[in-house]
Amino acid sequence: MEYHDSEKAKEVAGRVEEFMDEVVIPREREALATGEEITMDEIHEMWEMAKERDLFAPQVPAEYGGQGLDFSDMLPSFEQVGRSLIGALAIRANAPQEGNMHTLEMVGTEEQKEEYLRPLVQGELSSAFAMTEPKVGAGSDPKMLQSTAVKDGDEWVINGHKWWTSDGLGADFYLTMVRTDLDAHPYEGTSIILVPRDADGVDVVRNVPHLGGHGITEREGGHAEVKFDNVRVPVENTIGEEGEGFQIAQMRLGGGRLTHCMRYSGMAERSLDVAKAYLQEREAFGSKLEDKQALRHRIADAETQLHAARTMVRHAARELDRNDARIEVAMSKMFAANVTNETIDLAVQCCGGNGIGKDLPIAHFYESVREFRIVDGADEVHRRSIARWAFEDVDEVEIENTLQFDDDLRIDALDE
Ligand SMILES: Cc1cc2nc3c(=O)[nH]c(=O)nc-3n(C[C@H](O)[C@H](O)[C@H](O)COP(=O)(O)OP(=O)(O)OC[C@H]3O[C@@H](n4cnc5c(N)ncnc54)[C@H](O)[C@@H]3O)c2cc1C
Known part of the structure; x- marks a missing residue:
């Protein structure tokens, strides 16, 4: 294409x-x-x-x-x-290194860029982004954020409990989202603070056991549960302006969501390539599997859906290069997450037992892609934003002009 x-x-x-x-x-x-x-x-x-x-x-x-x-x-x-x-x-x-690099590059100070961004790019440091919290805390609704940082002289004192912190096991530092002004609305009273892993009071509790994680590299990043207990860091570790944590997270997530779409589209495409190669080789019921129309139609649908997703992501990327593109990104993320899940599921089916077997990468892809409908905002959360946008500009006059029924008649009809 x-x-x-x-x-x-x-x-x-x-x-x-x-x-x-x-x-x-x-x-x-x-x-x-x-x-x-x-x-x-x-x-x-x-x-x-x-x-x-x-x-x-x-x-x-x-x-x-x-x-x-x-x-x-x-x-x-x-x-x-x-x-x-x-x-x-x-x-x-x-991810999440790429998103964290983007954040530091966008809003980091020159000192932070030299001390953290440059070595992060070179792989001399590793990082994590810690927003999600257990129990009553930030998740689908980040306004529920419970972790706090209180100023004491020229230091922040941080307390909080995070989990699902990707690459959190081996991270050298965490970009941590915390409330810094409890009297303000979370949108105005939240900051992102860089916390070194070796600061006193940082406790990496465990890797949250999870679906996926292919285990083919020596160091899997994992998704960590991390506690911050009276952790002290200098006020200069604030990333961007104090109180602008939500705006910065939104910028980070916009790009992060799209780059996820790009990588998972590639994964779905390779799954389809492997599945098609399998169908061309394997025979059943007197002909190659590639000749079975039931399968051909499903491949055609998957190609069409994947093309639509890739086109949508390209449009959102162009918009994001110019502007904020929040709705375009939400639509792309929700659509691509579902399309890539369905495409990879189809590839598993087409390859029969070998779709489940791990000689091929497809079973790993299948385990890996499921998270995409949840991470960086679940489907329902993106639908919520898209629906809110969709209802913003409804033209009421248009409706009145179109539905020309008599109000009295309508009430009578409803009463009956
Ligand atoms: C693999 C993976 C990596 C992650 N990496 C990170 C990371 O690096 N840093 C980080 O901070 N977080 C990370 N997360 C957390 C991720 O961002 C959250 O899992 C996600 O935002 C959903 O939050 P939650 O798990 O708390 O689900 P909850 O908020 O408990 O929601 C549960 C479910 O409820 C449904 N739901 C929620 N809101 C609505 C609604 N308004 N209407 C209808 N249904 C709704 C959705 O289906 C949702 O899946 C990661 C998660 C995963 C799975």
Whole structure:
């Protein structure tokens, strides 16, 4: 499918595709076949190769060691990396690191960029974003945020309980969302504070056991439960302006949601490719499976849906490069999450037992993609925002002019 991405975007994505096909996917397949974990040393070697090929961290400005692409131009490269379980990691474009880099780059001070962003891009540091909380706390409704930071002289004193903090086990620092003004509405009284992992009072309780997590790399990021007990950090660790935590999180999540769409679209596309190859090889009931119309129609539907999702994400990326694009991103995220889930489910079905088996990547994709309908806002939460937007501009005059019934008659009719 030709999407008329920019020449630059296509050129970089072409090189990313080569890197995936020559280096990353063969290593992924070998690891799946042998059960031998890919070590972090190997990932570091991939980073060096990606740097030599000018593919490393496409989303990061060149001055911090990346390729300096905007959302539209990084899109086809992110689709390419989504084709492999380790693709995004191999070029340092994986969540949540990529979103945290974006946040630091957008609102970090020069000192924070030097101390945290530069080494984060190079993989010398790892990070996590800690917003979600257990029990009564931030989740679908981030206004429920309970964690707090109180100023004591030139320090913040932080207390809170977080979970589902991706990459939280190995993180060197957490971008932590906390209430900093309890009298203000959470939209105005919340801040993001950088908390080093080794600060006194930080307790990484556990990896929350979960579906997915392919286990083919030595260090799985995991999703951590983390407690902050009277943790003291300097006030200079505030990320962006004090009280603007919601606005910053919204900026981070807008891009983060779209890059998820890009990577999962690539995953769905590879699933379909594998499924089609299987159908072309395998025979049953007197002909190749590829000739069964029941399957052909389902493949046709999946191709159509995936094309619609990829087109939508491109539109949202273009809007996000210009503007805030909140509704376009919400629509894309909800639609792409469902399409990629359905597509990968179909691929499992088409491959029969091998769809469940883990020689192929599809079963891993299946386990991995389910989270996409929940993480970064569940389907229902995006529907809520889209519906609110949809009802904002309803033209009441139009309705009155169209429905020309007599009010008295209508009341009579309702009474009967
Ligand atoms: C793999 C993974 C990685 C994650 N990584 C991070 C991370 O790095 N940092 C972080 O802070 N968080 C992270 N999260 C948390 C994620 O953002 C939340 O799980 C998500 O926002 C939903 O919040 P919740 O789990 O508290 O669900 P809840 O708020 O308890 O909601 C439960 C369900 O209720 C339904 N629901 C909610 N609101 C409505 C509504 N208005 N109408 C109808 N139905 C509704 C939805 O179906 C929702 O799934 C991660 C989660 C997962 C699964």
